[in-house]
Amino acid sequence: MNIAIISPGPFSVPPVKGSSVEHDIDEVTKMIDPEHKVTIYTRRCATYPKSTVEENREFIRFSYDGPGPYLRKIIKHIRKHKPDVILVENRPIYVLQLKRHFPKIPVFVNMHSHVYGSPGMISKEKMKRVVRLASGFITNSEFLRQHFIKSCKIPAEKIHAVHLGVDVSPYQVAKLHYTIKKLRKQVGLSPDDRVLFYAGRLMRGKGVHILIKAFHQVSKQDPRARLVIVGGTGYGSNRLNPYVRELKRLAKPLGDKVRFVNFVPSAQMPLYYQIGDVVATPSIWKEAFCRVNLEAMASSKPVISTTRGGIKEVVTHQGSGFLIPPKDWEKELPAVWELLWSAPYVRTEMGKQALLRAKQFSWYATAQGYLRVFENAVGKRQKEKLPLLKTG
Structure with a gap:
C-alpha cells in the first residue's frame, strides 16, 4: 500500500523545534511495516534537504508560504504519484481541495485536538462537507472521538480512536x-x-x-x-x-x-x-x-x-x-x-x-491501528473496482 501523509505545514518533519503533531508523524511512520511505502509531505527548512528517503519513508519538502500554495504543490506531486490512501494531519480543511482533485482516493483526517475542527478554524458548513467527503477520521483518544461524534455529527463507524505511543x-x-x-x-x-x-x-x-x-x-x-x-x-x-x-x-x-x-x-x-x-x-x-x-x-x-x-x-x-x-x-x-x-x-x-x-502505549501499536483503518478503506475500493461476473 502506498500511503501519502500531509503534515499541516508550519513545522517540519522530523521536527526541529519540538512541534507535537510533526513528532507524532515521525514516530508512527517509523513503525509502519516495510511492505508499505510512506510519502510524507512537509515543510522545507534549512535543517533537511528538499527530499530524503529513509527505508520505506520518503520525505518531500515544499516551502510553506501559507496553506493554499503549500497544498497546491502537494496536489501537483500527488497527481504524478497516485497513492492508495491519503492521510491529512490536523487540517480537515485540506480535504475539500484534495477530494476535488482526487475523488476516488480515500482521504482520512487525523485530528490531534478539537481546535482545527472548531468554528474558529473551519465553518460548520465546510466541516459538514469534510465529514461527507472524507473516508474517515482518526483521533488520539476516545474522548476526542466522542467530541467529534457529538460536535460534528461524524457517524461512529467513520471515526476511530488510536492512542499515541512512546518509546521508553x-x-x-x-x-x-x-x-x-x-x-x-x-x-x-x-x-x-x-x-x-x-x-x-x-x-x-x-x-x-x-x-x-x-x-x-x-x-x-x-x-x-x-x-x-x-x-x-x-x-x-x-x-x-x-x-x-x-x-x-x-x-x-x-x-x-x-x-x-x-x-x-x-x-x-x-x-x-x-x-x-x-x-x-x-x-x-x-x-x-x-x-x-x-x-x-x-x-x-x-x-x-x-x-x-x-x-x-x-x-x-x-x-x-x-x-x-x-x-x-x-x-x-x-x-x-x-x-x-x-x-x-x-x-x-x-x-x-x-x-x-x-509500555502499554507503543508506536508500533499506533501504526497498526492506522494501517487497519487504511486497509479497510483500500479493500472496499478494490472490491468496488471488481467487474460483475455474468451468470447464466
Whole structure:
C-alpha cells in the first residue's frame, strides 16, 4: 500500500523545534511495516534537504508560504504519484481541495485536538462537507472521538480512536546518564531538593498558573520542595507574552524555589525529565491526550494530572499517578505531595506502575491501528473496482 501523509505545514518533519503533531508523524511512520511505502509531505527548512528517503519513508519538502500554495504543490506531486490512501494531519480543511482533485482516493483526517475542527478554524458548513467527503477520521483518544461524534455529527463507524505511543528506551537510558547531577546544578537545584517538574508550552489552557498557586501551598509545608517549569510560549519560542509575565509575577514571592527553563528540543527532554521527582500536568482545557504524561511515565515518574479530556485514558488514578480536578489543586496538591514524600515506597511503587503503564502505549501499536483503518478503506475500493461476473 502506498500511503501519502500531509503534515499541516508550519513545522517540519522530523521536527526541529519540538512541534507535537510533526513528532507524532515521525514516530508512527517509523513503525509502519516495510511492505508499505510512506510519502510524507512537509515543510522545507534549512535543517533537511528538499527530499530524503529513509527505508520505506520518503520525505518531500515544499516551502510553506501559507496553506493554499503549500497544498497546491502537494496536489501537483500527488497527481504524478497516485497513492492508495491519503492521510491529512490536523487540517480537515485540506480535504475539500484534495477530494476535488482526487475523488476516488480515500482521504482520512487525523485530528490531534478539537481546535482545527472548531468554528474558529473551519465553518460548520465546510466541516459538514469534510465529514461527507472524507473516508474517515482518526483521533488520539476516545474522548476526542466522542467530541467529534457529538460536535460534528461524524457517524461512529467513520471515526476511530488510536492512542499515541512512546518509546521508553531513551527515557530509561537517560536515568543512567552521567550529566544528570550537572544538569540539576545548572538549573539551580541542590542534591536534596524535592522537585516537582512541568514540561510544555506556557499557555493558559495548560494550567501553569494553577500549578504555581498550588505550589505556594506545597512550599509552606515542605521547605525542600522546588518547582521546575520547562517550556516556552510556543515551539521554539521564548518570548515574554502577558501570560508568561503573569506566571513570573505569581512565582516571584517564592524566589528561587521556582525555576523557569526556556524551551528544550524534544531530543533533549528524556534527560530533563530526570531532574524531576514528580511530573505535573495541570491542564484546564480539554486535552485530547497529553503526551507529556506518557513521556513522564516512560521516565518512571509519578504523574499528577487533571481529570480533563482524554488524560484519564493514559494516567491511572492512584496507580501511575493522581488525577485532581483543576479547581481542587490548591487544596489537594499539598496532601498528595505529603503522601509521596512521607511514604517513599508509594513514590517508588508509582514510578514502577508508571513505567509499566507507558509500555502499554507503543508506536508500533499506533501504526497498526492506522494501517487497519487504511486497509479497510483500500479493500472496499478494490472490491468496488471488481467487474460483475455474468451468470447464466
